[in-house]
Amino acid sequence: xxxxxxxxxxxxxxxxxxxxxxxxxxxxxxxxxxxxxxxxxxxxxxxxxxxxxxxxxxxxxxxxxxxxxxxxxxxxxxxxxxxxxxxxxxxxxxxxxxxxxxxxxxxxxxxxxxxxxxxxxxxxxxxxxxxxxxxxxxxxxxxxxxxxxxxxxxxxxxxxxxxxxxxxxxxxxxxxxxxxxxxxxxxxxxxxxxxxxxxxxxxxxxxxxxxxxxxxxxxxxxxxxxxxxxxxxxxxxxxxxxxxxxxxxxxxxxxxxxxxxxxxxxxxxxxxxx
Ligand SMILES: [Zn+2]
Numbered sequence: 001x002x003x004x005x006x007x008x009x010x011x012x013x014x015x016x017x018x019x020x021x022x023x024x025x026x027x028x029x030x031x032x033x034x035x036x037x038x039x040x041x042x043x044x045x046x047x048x049x050x051x052x053x054x055x056x057x058x059x060x061x062x063x064x065x066x067x068x069x070x071x072x073x074x075x076x077x078x079x080x081x082x083x084x085x086x087x088x089x090x091x092x093x094x095x096x097x098x099x100x101x102x103x104x105x106x107x108x109x110x111x112x113x114x115x116x117x118x119x120x121x122x123x124x125x126x127x128x129x130x131x132x133x134x135x136x137x138x139x140x141x142x143x144x145x146x147x148x149x150x151x152x153x154x155x156x157x158x159x160x161x162x163x164x165x166x167x168x169x170x171x172x173x174x175x176x177x178x179x180x181x182x183x184x185x186x187x188x189x190x191x192x193x194x195x196x197x198x199x200x201x202x203x204x205x206x207x208x209x210x211x212x213x214x215x216x217x218x219x220x221x222x223x224x225x226x227x228x229x230x231x232x233x234x235x236x237x238x239x240x241x242x243x244x245x246x247x248x249x250x251x252x253x254x255x256x257x258x259x260x261x262x263x264x265x266x267x268x269x270x271x272x273x274x
Contacts, residue, residue: 004138010025034131035139036124057125060097077108087114088116089115091118093157095119098130105137157169181268186204192260193242225264
């Protein structure tokens with residue numbers, strides 16, 4: 001069958017067989033045992049193992065699998081169900097360990113839709129977990145800035161906390177296609193930040209228009225979660241940018257906690273390609 005992916009070397013369509021993807025110009029890419037394809041050319045690889053390391057990938061997979069961020073997943077599913085038709089082509093760019101990608105695919109399928117979905121991430125170690133979540137999705141190690149995608153083929157493109165590659169997103173989306181950009185809301189993990197910092201700041205709430213897109217809506221997601229053990233608290237901490245920049249005293253205060261109740265807050269910025 002024809003893959004959603006294009007050859008990263010020559011841009012030709014890839015034909016997907018059982019264990020290999022091939023283009024007509026004889027470039028070929030193995031499909032790993034877990035089910036993902038490595039489509040990152042050597043010149044786009046900046047270190048030996050770009051992206052998140054394996055331990056953090058496992059921690060994130062375990063944390064998300066417990067459903068702490070299910071309110072965000074559920075809202076994304078509702079949004080994408082209402083924005084897409086019976087046979088949508090959906091890309092999740094910077095999909096991480098695939099919690100949202102797989103959840104959206106399964107929600108669409110359960111609603112009787114026939115989605116074709118691609119999930120890409122720069123990190124091979126994290127994508128191994130993603131590919132195990134859902135065989136019905138095509139997964140590839142690829143750069144968000146050089147997506148292995150044909151022009152104007154996606155109905156929906158999702159970016160959940162990943163870097164923006166707007167030029168690429170515009171190229172890949174069909175005219176009239178939707179771009180969903182998920183960012184943390186002002187009070188996201190406020191109680192966690194109160195433990196980590198003496199003077200925490202709320203996240204800035206921004207409304208940035210992007211060229212080539214019209215702003216459709218900003219969908220808020222607000223909830224409260226309770227983490228009942230230090231392992232989950234630590235896994236959450238590792239998923240945040242604070243993990244890298246918290247003074248030791250703050251990290252020690254958090255490590256002494258055996259439960260934590262915290263607000264979660266997200267904004268889904270919905271754009272439509274002009
Ligand atoms: Zn090729």
